[in-house]
Amino acid sequence: MRVLFWIALIALVVFAVRSKLRAIAKRHDAQRDMSAKAQSSSREIEAMAQCAHCGMYFPASESVRADGLDYCSPGHVRLPPPKS
Ligand SMILES: [Zn+2]
Known part of the structure; x- marks a missing residue:
């Protein structure tokens, strides 16, 4: 039964790290979108x-x-x- 506990703990950690990485990647995408938008709008003006x-x-x-x-x-x- 102890092994099950460790497997569950590891799975939880992996899930937490994954969702955190996804959040960081999302933030990077948003920044890239914003800078691209700023560039195109400055080109328009x-x-x-x-x-x-x-x-x-x-x-x-x-x-x-x-x-x-x-x-x-x-x-x-x-x-x-x-x-x-
Ligand atoms: Zn000329």
Whole structure:
């Protein structure tokens, strides 16, 4: 009868450890979801910039700044804005 007691005790410990591990894994998943959501939303809010030369719109983080103007690429920085 003593063996049964130990088996029950071990089973209880294993069950407790398992549920604890599952809770930790769940928390990690939630954190990953939240950071992924934050990343995607910050990408949505990201400001758009317009190239001073060709007028193309693109994410501001990719812009090339020169003389207070945004350009879509380093190549357009040297070119003057088109005459309209
Ligand atoms: Zn351009």
